[in-house]
Amino acid sequence: MRDMVFEPGASLCERLEQILREIKGQSRGQEVLVLAVSKGQSVDAMRQAIACGQKAFGESYVQEALVKQEQLSGFQLEWHYIGPLQSNKTGAIARHFDWVHGVVREKIAGRLSTARLESGLPPIQACLQVNLSGEASKSGVSPRDLEQLAAQVSVLPGIRLRGLMTLPERSDDQGVLHERFSQLRLLRDALNLKGYGLDTLSMGMSSDFSVAVSEGSTIVRIGTAIFGERDEK
Numbered sequence: 001m002r003d004m005v006f007e008p009g010a011s012l013c014e015r016l017e018q019i020l021r022e023i024k025g026q027s028r029g030q031e032v033l034v035l036a037v038s039k040g041q042s043v044d045a046m047r048q049a050i051a052c053g054q055k056a057f058g059e060s061y062v063q064e065a066l067v068k069q070e071q072l073s074g075f076q077l078e079w080h081y082i083g084p085l086q087s088n089k090t091g092a093i094a095r096h097f098d099w100v101h102g103v104v105r106e107k108i109a110g111r112l113s114t115a116r117l118e119s120g121l122p123p124i125q126a127c128l129q130v131n132l133s134g135e136a137s138k139s140g141v142s143p144r145d146l147e148q149l150a151a152q153v154s155v156l157p158g159i160r161l162r163g164l165m166t167l168p169e170r171s172d173d174q175g176v177l178h179e180r181f182s183q184l185r186l187l188r189d190a191l192n193l194k195g196y197g198l199d200t201l202s203m204g205m206s207s208d209f210s211v212a213v214s215e216g217s218t219i220v221r222i223g224t225a226i227f228g229e230r231d232e233k
């Protein structure tokens with residue numbers, strides 16, 4: 001795979017700009033949001049990203065995110081929850097995030113919707129996570145069960161269903177990655193033929209975002225290529 005190569009010593013802003021240029025070169029014309037995945041990164045690093053104009057941040061751990069939101073409360077930011085949706089976290093997620101990327105079950109989506117309505121905030125924006133590789137270790141609804149889940153989630157009043165998300169297996173094979181990402185696009189297009197009006201494909205990370213954008217991604221979730229290595233939990 002062709003990983004992005006950064007100049008040694010490139011600043012965070014320079015890396016972000018290089019990523020934006022690469023996206024522009026690969027886009028099929030769609031607008032692409034760069035979600036800066038800041039899990040395991042310091043608030044200082046996030047402040048640097050904010051200073052370069054970054055506004056959307058992705059976090060995977062609720063407690064970590066709440067601490068950061070508190071410290072960065074002076075900025076107008078958009079917060080995306082990209083971790084696994086657990087039922088005991090739906091209340092906090094409903095109150096503290098603008099987006100969730102990993103909706104995989106109707107029951108938990110229902111709780112999230114109820115909690116969101118109780119919070120008084122507008123519906124939370126959501127993507128359904130699709131498991132395209134069939135690996136049991138990967139979370140996500142199977143393509144076969146996707147339409148049923150879309151039907152269930154799209155009627156929940158506290159959720160605004162925006163699109164689909166996937167987290168493909170790591171692969172050095174560009175062909176496999178193209179295949180996965182185009183599969184997600186085709187699934188989205190098929191749902192749209194049935195009237196779902198989905199405008200979002202959340203696909204692509206540091207190692208594969210170029211391919212994802214060339215296949216129509218509208219949100220790339222990029223951590224290490226912006227911030228460098230993170231503290232792993």
Ligand SMILES: *Cc1c(COP(=O)(O)O)cnc(C)c1O
Pocket residue numbers: 037039060082083167205206207221222223224225
């Ligand atoms: C951590 C994470 C990312 C970012 O991964 P990088 O390889 O650091 O870009 C993207 N998506 C999800 C769901 C993640 O958990």
